Amino acid sequence: MSDIESEPAVIETENEVIVEDGEPTRNLQKPKKPRSEKQIEALKKAQIKRAENIEKRKQEKENNKKLSRKEKLKKELEELEKE
Numbered sequence: 001m002s003d004i005e006s007e008p009a010v011i012e013t014e015n016e017v018i019v020e021d022g023e024p025t026r027n028l029q030k031p032k033k034p035r036s037e038k039q040i041e042a043l044k045k046a047q048i049k050r051a052e053n054i055e056k057r058k059q060e061k062e063n064n065k066k067l068s069r070k071e072k073l074k075k076e077l078e079e080l081e082k083e
Contacts, residue, residue, distance in 0.1 A: 035043070
């Protein structure tokens with residue numbers, strides 16, 4: 001039983017393992033490689049395309065709202081004409 005009590009407690013965090021005495025034992029994450037020029041260019045291109053697509057979706061959504069209002073008015077006119 002005394003063997004179990006004498007073992008230091010291990011606390012695991014996201015980036016490192018810390019032993020009870022507070023000293024980090026090892027780093028679990030590898031350092032990241034820097035991005036290449038092609039990767040940077042591709043990222044910028046993707047960001048631009050995403051922004052364009054978001055703007056298109058906003059415009060389509062607004063157009064759909066306008067169309068639905070027009071359609072509602074047309075239906076109301078048709079119903080009034082039938083009566």
